[in-house]
Amino acid sequence: MKEMNLDDNSNSLVQTVTNGDSEKISTSRFSSLLASKDRDYLLCSREAEADQQVKISDLEGKVIGIYFSANWYPPCRNFNQVMIDVYEQLKSNGSNFEIVFVSSDEDLDAFNSYRESMPWLSVPFSDLETKKALNRKFEVEGIPCLVILQPDDNKDRATLYDGVELIYRYGFEAFPFTKEKLEELQREERMKHESQTVNKLLTNPERDYILGQTTTKEVPVDSLIGKTVGLYFSAQWCFPCVKFTPKLISIYQKIKQTLKEKSGEDFEIVFVSNDRDQSSFDSYFGTMPWLALPFGDPTIRSLAKYFDVQGIPCLIIIGPDGKTVTKQGRSLINLYQENAYPFTDAKVELLEKEVEEAAKSLPRSEYHAGHRHELTLVSEGTGGGPFICCDCDEQGFGWAYQCLECGYEVHPRCMRALPSAGSIEGR
Numbered sequence: 001m002k003e004m005n006l007d008d009n010s011n012s013l014v015q016t017v018t019n020g021d022s023e024k025i026s027t028s029r030f031s032s033l034l035a036s037k038d039r040d041y042l043l044c045s046r047e048a049e050a051d052q053q054v055k056i057s058d059l060e061g062k063v064i065g066i067y068f069s070a071n072w073y074p075p076c077r078n079f080n081q082v083m084i085d086v087y088e089q090l091k092s093n094g095s096n097f098e099i100v101f102v103s104s105d106e107d108l109d110a111f112n113s114y115r116e117s118m119p120w121l122s123v124p125f126s127d128l129e130t131k132k133a134l135n136r137k138f139e140v141e142g143i144p145c146l147v148i149l150q151p152d153d154n155k156d157r158a159t160l161y162d163g164v165e166l167i168y169r170y171g172f173e174a175f176p177f178t179k180e181k182l183e184e185l186q187r188e189e190r191m192k193h194e195s196q197t198v199n200k201l202l203t204n205p206e207r208d209y210i211l212g213q214t215t216t217k218e219v220p221v222d223s224l225i226g227k228t229v230g231l232y233f234s235a236q237w238c239f240p241c242v243k244f245t246p247k248l249i250s251i252y253q254k255i256k257q258t259l260k261e262k263s264g265e266d267f268e269i270v271f272v273s274n275d276r277d278q279s280s281f282d283s284y285f286g287t288m289p290w291l292a293l294p295f296g297d298p299t300i301r302s303l304a305k306y307f308d309v310q311g312i313p314c315l316i317i318i319g320p321d322g323k324t325v326t327k328q329g330r331s332l333i334n335l336y337q338e339n340a341y342p343f344t345d346a347k348v349e350l351l352e353k354e355v356e357e358a359a360k361s362l363p364r365s366e367y368h369a370g371h372r373h374e375l376t377l378v379s380e381g382t383g384g385g386p387f388i389c390c391d392c393d394e395q396g397f398g399w400a401y402q403c404l405e406c407g408y409e410v411h412p413r414c415m416r417a418l419p420s421a422g423s424i425e426g427r
C-alpha cells in the first residue's frame with residue numbers, strides 16, 4: 001500500500017521529534033497533529049497526480065482549516081460546495097491557506113469519491129488513529145466542522161471552532177480568521193445595518209427595479225420608499241413554504257384593505273426566491289399578489305447572508321425608514337394574523353397584553369376535536385414554552401392548550417370543540 005511507504009525524510013522527521021530537538025519541534029506545530037509515527041505527509045488534491053503527497057512540514061506558516069466532514073451527510077455536502085468556492089477564491093488571490101480533510105466516511109470508496117470533489121489535502125482514510133485523535137483534541141461533536149488554526153500559535157489561543165459558520169457568513173473575506181479580522185467584519189456589518197435603506201437592500205449596479213405581478217412588469221425599487229416592506233424568502237420545493245404562502249396572501253390582502261382607509265401608510269411584500277429553476281419560480285410567483293426579485297438575481301444570495309436567513313419560509317420586515325423591524329415576521333403572522341402589522345416592538349407588546357387579557361376568560365381545560373384527552377390551558381410560566389400547534393402545524397408561544405399526558409398542544413384559537421360529548425369514546 002502506497003500510504004505505508006516511508007521515504008528518508010519521514011524517518012528523519014520521526015527521529016528529530018523523538019530526539020527532542022526543540023528547534024525542529026517549534027517549527028512543526030502541524031506535524032504533532034497531522035502526522036503519525038510512520039507518515040509525515042497528507043494526500044494531495046484531485047488536480048494533483050494520483051497518489052501524490054504533500055509534506056506536512058510544508059504547511060508550517062500557513063493558516064490551516066481542519067475540516068471534519070462526510071459524504072453521506074447532506075449538510076456536509078452543502079457546506080462542501082460553499083467551501084470549495086471560498087477555497088478557490090483564496091488560492092487564486094495567493095492567500096496562505098490550506099485545508100486538511102478528516103473523513104467520517106463509511107468506507108474507502110466513499111472517501112475517495114468525496115475527495116474527488118476536494119481541491120485540498122486529506123488525512124489518509126486508513127489512519128484511524130490520527131482521525132480519532134483530531135476528533136478528540138478539537139472535541140468535534142457534529143459535522144461539518146471546520147477548526148481553524150493559526151501558524152505559530154502552539155497553545156491554540158487563536159484557534160477558531162466555528163469555521164463553518166464563518167465561511168457561510170463571510171465567505172473568503174473571513175480570511176485570515178484572526179480575532180481582529182472578525183471584529184472588523186462585525187463592525188462593518190453593524191455599520192451596514194445602521195445605514196440600511198430599502199434601495200441599498202434591493203438594488204444592485206445592474207438593476208434598480210423589481211418584478212411586478214406579471215414577470216414582465218418592472219417596478220422601480222424607489223416606489224417602496226416610505227412603506228413597510230416584507231422580504232419573503234420562500235421556494236416552491238419547500239413544503240412549509242407552500243403551506244404558509246396562501247395564509248400570507250390572505251393576510252396581505254387584509255392588511256392592504258385596512259390601509260386603503262388610512263392615508264400615508266402602505267405595506268408591500270417582495271418575494272425572494274430560493275427556487276431551483278425559472279419555471280418553478282414563474283409558477284410559484286404566479287400565485288402571489290406582490291412583487292419579486294428576479295429569479296437567480298445575485299441580490300438574493302447577498303440578502304440571505306446579510307439577514308443570516310437560516311431556513312425558509314422566512315419573512316423579514318423593513319420599516320418605512322428602511323431599517324429592519326423584525327426577522328420574526330412569519331411567527332408574528334402566525335400568532336396575530338393581520339393584526340401583526342406594522343410588526344413593531346410597540347405593536348407586539350400591545351398584542352401580547354391583549355392575549356394575556358383574553359386568556360383570563362378562557363376555560364382552564366377543554367376537549368379538542370383532534371385529541372382524546374382533556375387539554376389544559378398553559379402559559380410560558382406554567383410549562384407552555386414555544387411549541388408547534390398540532391392543529392395548524394404552525395409555531396406558537398405563550399398561551400396554549402396542552403395535553404399534560406402526551407404533550408399534544410394547540411393554539412387557543414385552534415381549539416375546536418368536540419361535536420358531541422359522546423364521541424370521546426372510541427377515540
Ligand SMILES: [Zn+2]
Pocket residue numbers: 389390391392393394410411413414
Ligand atoms: Zn394552531
Ligand SMILES: [Zn+2]
Pocket residue numbers: 371372373403404405406407408
Ligand atoms: Zn393526550
